[in-house]
């Protein structure tokens with residue numbers, strides 16, 4: 001099946017046209033593209049229209065039939081969505097209800113669904129959720145220790161994100177290492193970043209929480225902080241919206257180094273700029289701390305996996321993270337780590353306590369496959 005995949009991340013809109021019946025992943029990718037679509041410029045939808053114009057032109061250029069279905073990445077599916085679903089008015093309204101818990105992402109998915117529905121009114125659309133993979137996290141790791149009525153009201157708990165990417169990275173890793181059941185720690189580091197503990201192929205803990213704000217230091221998000229910081233900002237007169245904006249859009253690498261783009265931060269750090277070096281150290285140290293903790297949670301990890309724009313491309317960041325993990329017996333091979341190759345590969349030494357891998361993130365392939373599988377089941381049921 002030809003599936004058009006729309007993946008609105010926090011800084012970009014990625015789109016792929018895939019043929020899920022092709023013999024392998026490479027052959028199945030008919031075209032792909034990406035436009036900058038910064039979260040604070042989304043009200044204009046210019047990025048979305050630019051992507052759609054490019055898509056139309058490329059689909060025409062392919063000279064054959066266009067997509068038969070559209071698959072969307074939806075970051076927050078709450079407690080309701082454990083599996084991919086057909087997009088209906090009711091589903092869109094549920095995704096909208098969850099928007100306060102993923103303000104950078106869920107509204108963008110709804111914009112994509114609306115626009116795709118107008119452009120291709122006859123095509124079925126499917127929503128695939130980042131949160132679904134993390135539903136296996138045990139209650140003791142998912143709950144925050146706050147009063148029960150607060151939990152019941154929202155419910156305030158850890159949902160976890162990047163699940164589509166992590167699940168796909170686990171599949172690719174298990175195949176690469178030739179293991180039937182994978183224990184691993186998967187660090188998805190892009191503009192948004194999270195790390196997940198995977199035991200027997202299932203998520204058992206992850207650094208993002210009720211929203212994609214918790215955990216690691218990200219491009220523009222603070223990650224973990226003492227909740228009292230929020231109270232202090234409010235006591236000083238900031239509104240809830242202002243605090244939200246400060247922590248989601250003005251924090252992270254941007255706040256410390258002046259740029260949310262890891263390439264810019266690395267270049268500045270290379271020139272010896274102290275703020276850039278500090279930002280890099282903060283981001284790497286925070287991730288290393290989580291990995292060390294998760295190595296106990298996972299018990300005998302079979303791999304540490306780096307994926308996402310930074311995880312896949314930044315040897316400097318990976319070297320800094322793994323540098324902190326020497327006491328665990330992890331060691332990178334400098335030549336393998338710095339080799340510039342866009343494929344799954346090992347970057348650790350043979351002496352490393354467990355292998356460290358770079359695994360290209362392929363959220364779009366996972367979404368295309370889930371979309372085709374759901375629609376095939378629907379057809380069988382008719």
Ligand SMILES: Nc1ncnc2c1ncn2[C@@H]1O[C@H](COP(=O)(O)OP(=O)(O)O)[C@@H](O)[C@H]1O
Pocket residue numbers: 009010011012189190191192219260261262263264266308309310313314315
């Ligand atoms: N060669 C590279 N070296 C360092 N960082 C890189 C490189 N290529 C991409 N990145 C970083 O990857 C991040 C974007 O990752 P990505 O996973 O595409 O983000 P998102 O899906 O959240 O929009 C940016 O911070 C960018 O600087």
Ligand SMILES: CC(=O)OP(=O)(O)O
Pocket residue numbers: 008009010011075105130161162190191192193212
């Ligand atoms: C959940 C999240 O932060 O996604 P992204 O990294 O694509 O912005």
Ligand SMILES: [Mg+2]
Pocket residue numbers: 009010190191
């Ligand atoms: Mg992303």
